[in-house]
Amino acid sequence: MQKNILIIGACGQIGTELTYTLRAQYGNDSIIASDIREGNEELMNSGPFELLDATDYDALEELIAYYEIDEVYLMAAMLSATAEKFPMRAWNLNMNSLFNVLNLAKEKKISKIFWPSSIAVFGPNTPATDTPQNTIMEPSTVYGISKQSGERWCEYYHNKFGVDVRSIRYPGLISWKTMPGGGTTDYGVEIYHKALNEGEYTCFLRASTKLPMMYMDDAIRATLEIMQSPAEQIKTRSSYNLAAMSFTPAEVATSIASHIAGFKMIYEPDSRQEIADSWPSSIDDSKASKDWGWQAQFDLEKTTKAMLANLKT
Ligand code: AKB
Numbered sequence: 001m002q003k004n005i006l007i008i009g010a011c012g013q014i015g016t017e018l019t020y021t022l023r024a025q026y027g028n029d030s031i032i033a034s035d036i037r038e039g040n041e042e043l044m045n046s047g048p049f050e051l052l053d054a055t056d057y058d059a060l061e062e063l064i065a066y067y068e069i070d071e072v073y074l075m076a077a078m079l080s081a082t083a084e085k086f087p088m089r090a091w092n093l094n095m096n097s098l099f100n101v102l103n104l105a106k107e108k109k110i111s112k113i114f115w116p117s118s119i120a121v122f123g124p125n126t127p128a129t130d131t132p133q134n135t136i137m138e139p140s141t142v143y144g145i146s147k148q149s150g151e152r153w154c155e156y157y158h159n160k161f162g163v164d165v166r167s168i169r170y171p172g173l174i175s176w177k178t179m180p181g182g183g184t185t186d187y188g189v190e191i192y193h194k195a196l197n198e199g200e201y202t203c204f205l206r207a208s209t210k211l212p213m214m215y216m217d218d219a220i221r222a223t224l225e226i227m228q229s230p231a232e233q234i235k236t237r238s239s240y241n242l243a244a245m246s247f248t249p250a251e252v253a254t255s256i257a258s259h260i261a262g263f264k265m266i267y268e269p270d271s272r273q274e275i276a277d278s279w280p281s282s283i284d285d286s287k288a289s290k291d292w293g294w295q296a297q298f299d300l301e302k303t304t305k306a307m308l309a310n311l312k313t
Contacts, residue, residue, distance in 0.1 A: 006032045006069045006110075008054045008097065009076030011039030014116070014170075014219065016178040018073060021220050023047050032067050036076070040178075054097035064109055071227070072101050073114040080120055080275050082182030083143040094146035102153060105163040113165040114227050117151050117239035119212055120144035121169060124278045131280035133241045133287040140278045151238035158237035166226050167239035171283065174303055175216035176310040184275045188213055188252060191265075192307040195256045200264035204272050207250040207265075210281035214244040215298035215306065222294055229292040236287060243283035244296035245303070255304040 005022055009015045010033035020043070022031045028047035036053050038044060050063055054076045063069070076097055083090030104110050122131055123138040139148050147169075157163040172185025179193075180186045187203050188211075194201040222242055226234065247255075253265040288294035298306070 002026070002030055003070040004030050004032065004067050005071045005073065006034060006064065006067065007073045007075060008034050008052065008060075008101075009074065010049070011035040011037060011043065011178075012075055013173060013175055013178045013180040014216070014223075015073075015075040016040070016043055017175065017216055017220050018075065018223060019043055020046070021224065025224075032063070032069065034063065054100065055093060057100045057103070060100050061104060061109065064104060069110055071112040071114070072104075072110050073223075074098065074101050075116060077116070078143065079181065079183035080141050080143040081184055081186075081272050083146070084141060084271070084275070087142040090142050091146055094143070095149065098150050098153060102157045102163060102165065105165065106157060106161045111164060112227070113163065114223060115150065115154060115165060115167045117147045117167050117169045118143070119169055119171050119279050119283065121148040121151060121239070122278075122280050126280055128280045129282050130284045131241065131282065132284050133236070141275055144278075155238040164231060165237060166234055167237075168222055168226060168242045168288070169239045169283075170219060171212035171214045171243060173214055173216055173219050174307060176307055177216070184272045184279075185211055185213065187249065191249075191252060191256065192304075192311055195260050195263050196308065196311055199260065199262060200266065201253075202266040202268050203249045204268065204270045205249050205276050206269050206273060207267050208248050209273070209276045210246050210248045211276060211279060212243055212246050212281070212283045213303075214242070214296065215303040217306075218244050218296050218298050221297075222288075225294065226288075226292055233292050235291050240288040240291070240294075241283050241285045242288055242294065243285040245299050246282040247300050251300065252304070255300050256308075259304065259308055
């Protein structure tokens with residue numbers, strides 16, 4: 001039987017590309033895109049689209065019944081930099097939307113959930129290099145605290161109620177179709193736009209700040225691979241470490257400069273520097289590789305080529 005899938009937060013950086021990819025795989029009518037605001041025309045016109053506040057349990061329950069939804073991808077969240085400005089709003093959105101989908105699965109109204117976690121679950125006391133799957137976490141940001149709590153709840157609902165929830169800890173995501181919003185790793189996308197349009201970029205992080213990053217094609221593939229794996233292969237029900245590459249602002253500037261002669265980088269670190277300093281510089285994702293075969297395909301050079309080629313057209 002054809003299953004219907006609901007994407008919550010479909011207009012965001014990940015949600016947009018996830019919607020297109022799932023529509024290509026399962027057919028446009030089976031993928032219901034939803035968001036609290038309208039998105040681009042292509043996304044809204046290529047299949048069903050609904051305005052939805054993910055913190056409104058009744059509205060969500062109604063939508064799930066109406067479209068006979070089987071799986072939910074909960075991509076709505078307030079990211080690290082914005083969450084520091086609005087801590088209570090971030091907690092409310094990030095936690096209550098998760099409780100809503102977990103409780104709908106507990107009530108057997110949906111059968112499978114994808115929920116994104118982040119490298120933000122780690123904190124200043126975490127080993128920063130090759131950060132293991134299981135280690136000290138102690139996140140120091142509002143966003144990180146919400147993601148770590150979310151991971152605990154996902155594992156709890158799986159163990160106590162058999163909820164089939166699957167999750168990965170995304171690194172910073174580099175994409176060209178939709179801009180990110182409110183994150184600390186957003187510079188990794190902005191830099192390509194500014195390089196092409198203005199030939200220079202003022203970076204809000206220091207030159208030497210190394211963070212784990214991933215090209216969007218890898219992130220979408222990882223998301224579908226974990227969701228499409230047999231349940232017994234998903235042995236971690238909090239969230240999986242996931243990695244592809246790590247780079248500093250200076251390294252991505254060098255990579256861009258090898259394609260755009262004269263590209264200039266200026267450094268003006270702001271409050272986001274403190275957030276970045278609390279996160280790991282590289283991630284050990286061997287558990288994801290072992291359990292469900294994860295393998296990244298994009299390094300920095302391949303990412304730079306893909307970003308510049310796609311943004312130019
Ligand atoms: C952010 O910077 O807040 C996000 C993340 C790493 O989860 N991109």
